[in-house]
Amino acid sequence: MDRPTPDSDHELMLSVREGDLDALGELFERHHGHLFGYLVRMTGERSSAEDIVQTVFQRMLKYRHTYRDEGSFTAWMYHLSRKCAADLRRKSASLPADGDPEVLSRQPDDTPGADERAAASDDRALLRTALDRLDPADREVLLLSRIRELSFAEVAEVLECSAGAARVRAHRALGELRDHFFKLQKEAPP
């Protein structure tokens, strides 16, 4: 590859916008793993997460002309993933999207294996169950806040709220998670 590698994601995406489509391959390599991991935790389903990641990058390709000079690429990518999740859910379930966090989430109480996980008395399993029990909007803001590449200002950009609101919501969500987690630990058989 003779093409020099631009320094930042933003520069790469600008190159994509100008027609250098190989740059999108580089962006995919940099980000698809984190995005996939986030979506698996958010949806609880690998296949849905893969579908959403694929759609996100295909939309970046298709709508590359709309990428703007300002803002953060990562925030834009997670924002797109929200939209894609909403669209996929709407198309597959033929249900109106009430809100992106709702769309992203599965229904925790109906999740196959949730009880088994709790009964396993394993901290990871308990934490997954606790995560499932969070309100989808709380789960979303908490998981977004765990992405190292996203500052609270960028989390706020993804969620379309203020940075202060994102920080407060993330803290509240973490508190909720802790309460569920500790409660499950107490209830778990020794």
Next chain:
Amino acid sequence: MNCARTREHLLELIDGRLATETAAEVRKHLGECQACRNEFETLSRTLHALDSLPEVGPSGQLRANVMASIEAEKRALRAGKWQPAPRLPRPIRLPWRIGLQALAACVLLAFGYLAGSHRVSTQAGPANDATALQLADLKSRMDSMGQLVGYTLLQQQKGSANDRLEGVLTSATLQRPVGNVIDDLVSTLVLDPSANCRLNAVEALYAHADSEVVRTAIRVSLPREQSPLVQLAMIDFLAAVRDRDAAPAFQKLSTNALADPSVRVAAGRALTQL
């Protein structure tokens, strides 16, 4: 720093993302407040457990699919073709009566234009500027009406909404002037009776988001659109392209009690984005 302010910063403190000065203030408070210290310790344990969840990777098929999409787009670029959206709308079929009315209007406009042209050309001396401007406007309207009639009559031959979608998908892949593609998509957006077709028209118009005509068409259509889904797509579009001229429309929608609640919320949110 009080308890509320301290707790607001705990997440960032745990992550080491807090500015040095603020971190020092938070730590100072933690040293003095047992309740906040407990909060910090339990949140830290929870976060540690959350971050320790094993990472899972996607299948190799994901990479293959995305790279295949990129290669397909590159081939299309090399061939000088515009790669279409996955689903693109086809212009609509209108009832024959509407087509006939449009045709009649076109004939009348044509008659007016020809008569006016004749009058100007027979005048002595330089043509009257105001008349020439009126004629230019009339000709422009006649051209538009002619497009509508042609479009309408064309649609008489088309079938279902699916046929229309397929039709535009096909036509958009051909090497057609961009203006023609935009005309078709905007016509679909404004006139198609199928919400699905209109929705796909909005999606397809992203490829032409730089066009003022496209942005204006979506902006003007937004208040008239009946389907909340299409309205949401239009709001997303205008917000994505940061169309500041859409602010009044967003403002009205966000306070319109008759609008769908999701549309009101989206319009209000879009307003803050502009």
